[in-house]
Amino acid sequence: MHAVAMHFERANPLVLVRVDQIVISTVQPGPRTGFTRFAIAVGLGRTALLGYYPSSKAWYVKSYGSKRAACRTSPYLFGGRRAAIFRDLGIKCP
DSSP, X not given: OHHHHHHHHTTOTTOOOOXXXXXXXXXXXXXXXXXXXXXXXXXXXXXXXXXXETTTTEEEEEXXXXXXXXXXXXXXXXXXOHHHHHHHHTOOOO
């Protein structure tokens, strides 16, 4: 995914990015957010949580690390639908 590659290129242009799996949530966020979709991209044992921002027609990396790294993202990003979106993406938070 281009968003994941761009996320790393800003800090280190020599990083190799590999994405093995992409899962897009079928659950749409609530109305109080600018994002219309969320997805995870998995590769090399790491997971990137991405949000799609329709006004720029682009995906943005919201968190990167283990699947639990997504648990530290602000619940406001999801417009009140965080639990349903995470369940759909297979992310379990403590």
